[in-house]
Structure formats: structure tokens, C-alpha cells
């Protein structure tokens with residue numbers, strides 16, 4: 001049976017997130033975009049309202065909500081500001097492989113306290129010379145007695161300047177790489193040998209904090225290995241099945257914001273004696289926005305629903321991510337078009353949305369990589 005009606009709980013959660021985004025995020029989103037100042041006050045409020053760490057299971061004190069719940073919240077937060085949404089999503093991405101693979105002791109020590117007390121984590125996988133091609137990474141860890149020693153450099157790490165700890169992927173057997181030669185570690189930001197670079201000044205999502213991280217002879221105790229030695233690649237990649245739907249939901253939220261701004265402006269702006277919404281060329285831009293956003297949201301919900309049913313969703317998560325990313329970019333660009341010259345100006349909201357939208361086709365796997373995944377799954381099915 002196919003149903004599109006959210007349950008009472010889902011509707012209440014989405015309403016809570018929407019109200020929070022309208023009241024607390026929208027009024028400050030331009031400020032954080034223009035200054036790059038980290039929105040800690042907003043995040044602390046989100047935490048106190050229970051809008052963070054949604055997927056932490058009840059046994060660790062969390063609400064234990066599903067991927068679909070996460071998508072409902074993510075759409076609303078990104079409707080408020082995709083930069084702030086990025087902070088929350090990146091933290092969720094760091095937690096996911098730890099929840100999936102780490103020992104109870106590690107989860108209890110590092111994840112459970114985050115439910116009680118506001119703090120952030122980072123997912124440290126990308127490197128200056130290895131993004132899409134994760135296996136090209138050079139960060140390595142070697143065992144010395146009862147410790148591991150990590151050396152290497154990570155790049156584009158969201159929340160790096162704020163996080164208490166990092167989920168770090170490193171090579172432990174260069175001959176095996178993804179086939180058992182990569183291991184994940186949980187590394188505290190304050191440990192000796194960990195240094196964090198300057199905040200990058202990116203095109204968009206400027207409320208978020210992206211930095212390089214260097215590991216120089218960082219000693220990690222054996223108990224901070226996440227899962228088993230050699231399991232790191234699998235843990236790091238499987239996390240995306242959970243996190244790509246909420247990231248795609250963020251793209252839907254941004255697109256929805258752009259459409260709403262454009263639709264309102266099109267009723268107010270008069271050209272040739274009528275509101276521009278009466279010109280069919282503009283009306284069709286708006287209609288296409290609505291059509292594409294609806295389609296993207298349905299793909300997101302399907303990918304999330306599959307995961308919540310305990311079913312494999314790798315293909316559907318990639319389809320949702322690539323489609324929603326393209327929709328966000330197209331809708332934001334068309335919203336700038338509807339605003340005309342004003343759309344190109346930072347005094348109006350759609351310029352930021354267009355800059356922010358681009359990130360959805362880059363992080364958590366580029367749009368090309370999502371297509372590679374979908375194509376691979378297709379050919380596997382046909383083999």
C-alpha cells in the first residue's frame with residue numbers, strides 16, 4: 001500500500017522544525033552567510049528542542065527516529081538555511097558509522113553524551129588528493145604496541161573547527177585498501193598531533209565550518225578503533241545510505257524556499273502592466289519548480305522509507321540525491337531569473353540560495369558519483 005500522509009508524530013515533528021526554521025534560522029541566515037560566523041546559539045536551541053541527533057537509538061538516550069523523520073526535519077532546516085542544515089547533516093554523518101559499527105563502550109563515551117549536552121562531530125574522509133576516489137587516500141595508521149599512530153591530512157571537513165571528535169578513515173594495509181585495508185578511528189580533536197586549519201571561505205553554505213585537518217603522529221588507543229580493523233571502508237560508505245536521503249531532503253527544502261520567494265515576488269512585480277506571474281514564460285518557470293520539487297521529495301521519501309523498512313536503498317538514495325541536487329540548482333537559478341536584476345543582488349534572498357544550492361551536487365558524493373552508483377547497480381541487476 002502506498003501512502004503519502006505523514007503520521008501525527010511525523011507531522012508534529014515537521015511542524016516543530018518548520019517553526020524553528022522560520023523563527024530562529026531565517027532571521028539570522030543572511031548574517032551568518034555574510035560574516036561566516038558560526039551559528040552556535042541557533043544550534044544550541046535546535047539541540048534543546050530535540051532537533052539534533054534524531055537517529056541516536058533510545059538505548060543511548062536518543063529519540064531513535066527513522067531516516068524519514070530525519071528527512072522531514074532536514075527539509076525544514078534547509079528551507080531556513082542550507083548552511084545551518086549542513087552543520088547538522090555533517091554531524092549526523094559522523095555519528096552514523098559509529099552507531100553502526102562501534103563498540104558499546106565507544107558509543108556510550110562519545111555519542112550518548114551528545115544527546116544531553118550540545119556538541120558536534122566531524123566525518124574525516126576526504127583529502128587534498130582524494131575526494132571521489134576515496135581509495136586514493138594517503139592518511140595511514142600503523143600499530144605500535146597497544147596504540148595506533150595516524151599520519152595524514154584531511155580536507156573539506158565540515159564542523160572541524162567546532163567538533164569534539166572526528167570519525168577518521170585511514171589506510172592500515174595499502175595492499176588491500178577497500179578490501180579490508182582501511183580502518184576507522186574515533187579521534188578527539190584535542191589530542192596531541194591533531195591540528196585544524198583555517199575556515200575555508202566557500203561559495204555558499206557559509207554558516208557551516210569547513211577546514212583541513214592534519215594528523216601528525218597522533219596516538220590512538222586500540223579501543224578507539226571503530227568496528228573491526230579493516231572494516232573502515234564499509235562503515236564509511238554504508239553511512240551514506242542513511243545520510244543521503246536527508247541531504248537530498250535539504251536540497252528539496254532549499255528549492256522550496258527559492259520557489260516560495262519567486263512565487264511571491266512574481267505576484268508583486270509588475271511589468272507591461274501586469275504582475276510578472278501573469279506572463280506565461282514566468283508562470284511556467286514557477287510551475288516547473290513546483291513539479292520538480294514534488295518529484296524530488298517523493299524520491300527522497302522513497303529512499304528513506306526503504307531504509308526504515310530495513311531494506312537496501314543504495315540505488316534509491318543516489319537517485320534521490322542526484323535528482324534533488326539538480327532540482328535545487330535549477331530552481332534557485334530560475335528564482336534568480338524571476339527576480340531579474342534584484343535576484344543578482346545580495347539584498348535579496350535568492351542570490352544566497354543559488355550559491356548554497358551548488359553544494360548539493362558536490363558533497364556526500366558528487367552528482368557524477370551518484371550516477372556511477374546508479375549505473376553500477378543497474379548493470380549488476382542485469383548481469
Ligand SMILES: Cc1cc2nc3c(=O)[nH]c(=O)nc-3n(C[C@H](O)[C@H](O)[C@H](O)COP(=O)(O)OP(=O)(O)OC[C@H]3O[C@@H](n4cnc5c(N)ncnc54)[C@H](O)[C@@H]3O)c2cc1C
Nearest residue numbers: 123124125126130131132156157158362363364365366368
Ligand atoms: C562545503 C563542503 C563540505 C564538505 N564536507 C565534508 C566532510 O564533512 N567530510 C568529508 O570527508 N568530505 C567533505 N567534503 C568533501 C566532498 O565530499 C568532496 O569535495 C567530494 O566528494 C568531491 O571530491 P573532490 O572535491 O576531491 O573532487 P574530485 O573527486 O577531484 O572530482 C572532481 C570532478 O571530477 C568528477 N569525477 C571524479 N571521479 C569521477 C568518476 N569516476 N566519474 C565521473 N566523474 C568523476 C567529480 O564528479 C567532480 O566533478 C566537503 C566538501 C565541501 C565543498
